[in-house]
Amino acid sequence: MLVKDGLCYVVFDNLRYLALFDEQLLDKQLLDERTAMQDGQHALVELIGGHGKDYEDIAYDRVARRFYVLIEAQPYGAQFMATVEEYDEQFRMVSSMPLDFPLVRPNKGLEGLTCIRRDGKTHLLGLCEGNRCKAGSAGRTPGGGRIQIFVNGADRWTRVGTIRLPETLRFRDYSGLSVAEDRIAVVSQESSALWVGQFAAESWKLADEGTIYRFPRDEAGKKLYCNVEGVSWVAHDRVVIVSDRAKTRTQPKRCRAKDESIGIFTIPGLPEATIGARTHAAATDQRRNASPFAVPAxxxxxxxxxxxxxxxxxxxxxxxxxxxxxxxxxxxxxxxxxxxxxxxxxxxxxxxxxxxxxxxxxxxxxxxxxxxxxxxxxxxxxxxxxxxxxxxxxxxxxxxxxxxxxxxxxxxxxxxxxxxxxxxxxxxxxxxxxxxxxxxxxxxxxxxxxxxKLARVRFAKRHDGLALRTLSPADPRLPALIEDVQAAxxxxxxxxxxxxxxxxxxxxxxxxxxxxxxxxxxxxxxxxxxxxxxxxPFVHDGRCSLPPLxxxxxxxxxxxxxxxxxxxxxxxxxxxxxxxxxxxxxxxxxxxxxxxxxxxxxxxxxxxxxxxxxxxxxxxxxxxxx
Incomplete structure (x- = not known):
């Protein structure tokens, strides 16, 4: 799931649609002839041209104005890899490329996705479902949470690094993540809990071991939120989560009360965000609070x-x-x-x-x-x-x-x-x-x-009778005139x-x-x-070349x-x-x-x-x- 500009976007593993929720929904011009359903303040919008199913998460790049939708795993030759479908703001698919990280099994792949822009590049962060990115009992052994980092390549998203979650984070699985400024949130379905951490400045490393918050339990201390599948920041101390359908054969009835639902939670004890604080990266599926203005196209x-x-x-x-x-x-x-x-x-x-x-x-x-x-x-x-x-x-x-x-x-x-x-x-x-x-x-x-125009006028004022347009880099007069040329x-x-x-x-x-x-x-x-x-053909300011205007x-x-x-x-x-x-x-x-x-x-x-x-x-x- 993703919260962007006050709208909540939710993907499904069995539908080719996005669900949108918000009081501003009916003002969105995008929901016209392709709106499959409107019911009060909710709607489904079709993802045009994509795979149509098996969607796990969604992210947004505010700079490129692109949505990225995650498919947990697909076959590529003899191996499986997650796939990211890229959509424009009319929800038409632009590209579909694998995340270059081989997976052990098709149903134990990447569960969460978020988008960060750093060093002028779009980075996708993919959260492994299992510990140490493994399946089976090894994947359920706590202490090995992993987030893979990818950048856009020619025909695939290339892995460039790994974020290791703290060993003290004892989740049995990982189902969603979200980044806003330097804050990172990760949720677990099996553990029914939220982990909140912080990136160190100018680094992909974590600043500390973070804090774990359990989702509400019943009077007996048993889980109510049994199927938390996604998370998104909406404020410095607030997140939205989405829950999947309960498994009727393997999960108790109490899990059905909160399944297929959206919940908003305030996180206790988080300090106010420091206004203007410099962080290592901007999470591009959230607004950049540090920017004094929006980014025009x-x-x-x-x-x-x-x-x-x-x-x-x-x-x-x-x-x-x-x-x-x-x-x-x-x-x-x-x-x-x-x-x-x-x-x-x-x-x-x-x-x-x-x-x-x-x-x-x-x-x-x-x-x-x-x-x-x-x-x-x-x-x-x-x-x-x-x-x-x-x-x-x-x-x-x-x-x-x-x-x-x-x-x-x-x-x-x-x-x-x-x-x-x-x-x-x-x-x-x-x-x-x-x-x-x-x-x-x-x-x-x-x-x-x-x-x-201005450069020529400025030069003419200092050199009456000599037009700047008559000079060229090869002109033998240029070395003697170069200071005035560059001043112009x-x-x-x-x-x-x-x-x-x-x-x-x-x-x-x-x-x-x-x-x-x-x-x-x-x-x-x-x-x-x-x-x-x-x-x-000569040296000026230490180079045999001149800077442009x-x-x-x-x-x-x-x-x-x-x-x-x-x-x-x-x-x-x-x-x-x-x-x-x-x-x-x-x-x-x-x-x-x-x-x-x-x-x-x-x-x-x-x-x-x-x-x-x-x-x-x-x-x-x-x-x-x-």
């Missing part, structure tokens, strides 16, 4: 970057789903948008659309094109991005009027005017000021466009942060195109990864400022990275290209998608740790 550029057929977009669909990325797509016509939306990954956040850069909202025909897109794609896309134009800097009132005419219709996608032509930032902000009282229209900050580059981040604070103050959704670059890069100087460095640290500052200034619900973020050249073997996606003879472009596409995913991890880590 992050989009990535979704397009076919190289020549080939639709298999390339299916590859992008797969990689976006695996990363938990929402999409921003390019489209010049409604037909083109219809086509690419058919491949866009399923995600709670609708795609944003970057329209043709030639569209000018000051032109009646251009404004009509934007209005047509907004009307035709209501409910299918979240926003439409159009570029500004050089002439707009001298026609701010006209620009405001044209955008206001496109707004005022909250049912339509938002229209964002992107900073692209290099106008003064103050003039761009004036446009935002003129839109603050109209719904549906706002601005888009492009980190590369702003950064390159350093001016980019403060400008982006200040513009973000200004636009965020208008109380509107602000869209961000985030990418990195450097003015010394020939040709297109931006739309690079935030991990890019620029090679140079922002790097990971700058990206983190932009994201934090965006959420603090706009709010998590009004910061719309896209990683608009498309300059990444390399090849990466297809791995689990090879079957998509079985009809291809030459995999060069498929591997080039796969490499670019890996760069997007890598930067997505940087972005999410920055948002979560802020």
């Amino acid at each position: 992050v989009r990535g550029l979704f397009q076919q970057r190289v020549s080939g057929d639709d298999a390339l977009l299916r590859l992008a669909q797969l990689r976006f789903a695996q990363a938990g990325l929402a999409a921003e797509v390019y489209a010049g016509t409604p037909d083109e948008l219809d086509w690419i939306l058919a491949f866009a990954p399923a995600h709670p956040e609708l795609p944003v659309v970057h329209l043709d850069r030639r569209i000018d909202v000051l032109d009646e025909r251009g404004a009509a094109v934007v209005a047509d897109f907004a009307t035709r794609f209501v409910g299918r896309v979240a926003g439409l991005v159009v570029h500004d134009k050089p002439a707009m800097a001298d026609r701010v009132p006209d620009v405001v009027a044209a955008l206001r005419a496109l707004g005022g219709r909250p049912e339509r996608p938002q229209v964002f005017l992107e900073y692209a032509a290099g106008m003064e930032l103050e003039r761009f902000a004036e446009i935002g000021e003129g839109l603050r009282d109209v719904e549906g229209v706002s601005l888009c900050i492009d980190s590369g466009h702003v950064g390159i 580059v350093d001016s980019a981040l403060p400008a982006v942060l200040e513009l973000t604070r200004t636009l965020g103050g208008f109380g509107k959704t602000v869209h961000f195109h985030l990418h990195d670059g450097h003015p010394l890069i020939p040709g297109l100087s931006d739309h690079f990864s935030f991990l890019t460095r620029v090679p140079i 922002y790097g990971p640290t700058g990206l983190a500052q932009i994201l934090r400022t965006a959420v603090e200034s706009c709010g998590a619900d009004r910061a719309s973020i896209t990683l608009e990275i498309h300059q990444a050249e390399g090849r990466l073997p297809l791995g689990d996606a090879a079957e998509l290209f079985g009809h291809w003879r030459d995999l060069t472009n498929a591997e080039r596409m796969n490499y670019w998608l890996s760069v997007i995913a890598q930067n997505h991890e940087l972005a999410i880590d920055a948002l979560v740790s802020a």
Whole structure:
């Protein structure tokens, strides 16, 4: 079981459904045509595409926005392993992979599952049912509780470690676990008890032997909660448990009173959680109380970057789903948008659309094109991005009027005017000021466009007559100018942060195109990864390379400022990275290209998608740790 955002999710070993319980249940839009039953405040929701039975536990990754459902054991060749089915927030299966830990028997596998994010990676913690992960009498011999740690691999969840529960924990079996911040809870069915422990800082090790709490007994001291099957934290001193059906042939009648039920228990004697205390990891199936804001979704550029057929977009669909990325797509016509939306990954956040850069909202025909897109794609896309134009800097009132005419219709996608032509930032902000009282229209900050523009202006002030765009890494003048070049580059981040604070103050959704670059890069100087460095033929600051405009640290500052200034619900973020050249073997996606003879472009596409995913991890880590 799992408690997330006030809802209790329960899986079954004999049904393909999730049960949900909460007073907020009827407000959930997910429970529409796929709701199999509604009875007051309870409902069943179908798990689409999965195995359909033998489910033991459920966990949630709040960063990737994925549910993970545990199947205790399945055959893999001559051995058995547990399986984890991954679902999106519409409960559609995204993947199914084994937990790489061989089991002795199919009915003595992994019983509990929880999700923790640490060092930028999603970790699944699987609780062995038997002591020392064994079956039979050895598994019932107390003192050998084990939790296996897994990370996502190419075709399976790879085991990377083991947590040993204290030998003083004398449970005969283990049936569920939950982690919240540094607190860990484990329940036992046979022992009818709860163990609460704490992780040591920055470690998978336990801080102490923890405390055991027995579930209520009857007057004779006999067990009433005979079938506790799952547990989830709901507060620092409170847990929810779920009980399985009593075994009528082998268990006494008193066990039936509490079977197939949910119980809420307050744990006596637990100290208040220390606000702001740093813990070793974040349990991603619980809210991060230490975070001052929610984590907004992050989009990535979704397009076919190289020549080939639709298999390339299916590859992008797969990689976006695996990363938990929402999409921003390019489209010049409604037909083109219809086509690419058919491949866009399923995600709670609708795609944003970057329209043709030639569209000018000051032109009646251009404004009509934007209005047509907004009307035709209501409910299918979240926003439409159009570029500004050089002439707009001298026609701010006209620009405001044209955008206001496109707004005022909250049912339509938002229209964002992107900073692209290099106008003064103050003039761009004036446009935002003129839109603050109209719904549906706002601005888009492009980190590369702003950064390159500001760096060139800053350099020109110090070197009249020498344009930064005329320099390159191989220019013999560069060693003498490098300090001024990097000082100009350093001016980019403060400008982006200040513009973000200004636009965020208008109380509107602000869209961000985030990418990195450097003015010394020939040709297109931006739309690079935030991990890019620029090679140079001499040593500067101990390296033969230069840092980009922002790097990971700058990206983190932009994201934090965006959420603090706009709010998590009004910061719309896209990683608009498309300059990444390399090849990466297809791995689990090879079957998509079985009809291809030459995999060069498929591997080039796969490499670019890996760069997007890598930067997505940087972005999410920055948002979560802020």
